[in-house]
Amino acid sequence: MAEIKIEKKKPVWPWILAILVILGIIAYFIYENPDRDNLTDDFDDDTTNEQVMESESRPLDTVGTRRDYQVGSSYDQYAAYEGSIRDSTRIALDSSYTKKAYYNLSKAVAKKAEENNVENSQALTDLQDFSMLITKVSSPLSSSESAKNFKTASDKVAKVLEDIQVKSYPELQSQIADLKQVTSKMDGSISMDKQQANITEFLQKSRDVLKAMNN
Template sequence: MAEIKVEKKKPIWPWIIAGLIVLVILYFLFANGDDDEMIDETEQEQVIDTTSIEEENTANWDNNRNDTVGGVDGYLSYIGDESRMGIDHEYTNNAIIYLMNAVQAKANELNVNIDADIEEIRQKAEKITQDPMATNHADKIKDAGSDLTNVIENLQEEQFPDLSQDVQEVKSAVQDIDGSVLTLEQKDKVNKFFDEAGDVLNKMS
């Protein structure tokens, strides 16, 4: 009787394991590629966000150049919340901008050209936020404030002779600011200047 040879089937589990290993490798390859893309996209978004912030800070001055939007009312509304004065000097920076806009708007209303004066003041005031940790912000605020007070006084002398005492109070307030003392240590004096300037501009209506 002839012997029947029976061939044993080769097990298929090695192929299954090999397939799984290949799938795992492919998964990690594609997953890492997606992560890299996500990281790149995140980095791009961060760069865009940073650029936007920088452009916004720069535009803060450029967009307000010769801009009188808000005028005296906008200024009074802004300085109404004095608690916002912080170490980054954003409040005082913006208050100076609003004050310049208010003075410019008042001069336009009275047909008085103060463009040269405002431009000079603007160049001085821009330095207030260039270095948030600088210790001479009060000196810059006082300098810009004194120049603005002089412009207000010129408007008063030409158009509002009865407000001379009010202007003197503004001058006194700005002179009380000590340029050698940190701004945050004399917030009341800085805010008093902003308030007095707003008061006299409001009375010029």
């Protein structure tokens, strides 16, 4: 009688495992990578792109909403302001340069007030909505109308800086007093180009106060 050879069946599970691994890899590339790219894009849109547009491309008259103050720390805002007043020869003579300096100053002061939980006031609200404060300054700096609006902005900056100082920086009382004295010398009825020294001193003393608050 002839012997019947019975071959043992090869196990199927290695093939099943291999197929599952391949399907897992395919699913990873299909589903995981697009989500990761989208997250990266969202992060970039909310930070880098917004900051670049804000600082380089958007005109000052169209910015100044409260969302601007959510970007960066008070030190970042201070650094931007410090950089915008380095050329003192253009202050009160160059309209765009002066508006940018005041815009950056308002942002830095408002952000510092936010970090110190300073009680809200009309002056602080106006700094947060800076575009509403300065949009009327469309005439040359040699006009009294421009001087009036920049005088208002200076008064509000000094007021909020004083509120911050009283709440968190008692040692800066004398510096705030000096700043308020300089602000009082600014005249809203005299064109800015004729009081360049006072305006330059105000911007520089504001810088010094902010620097002391960030140390």
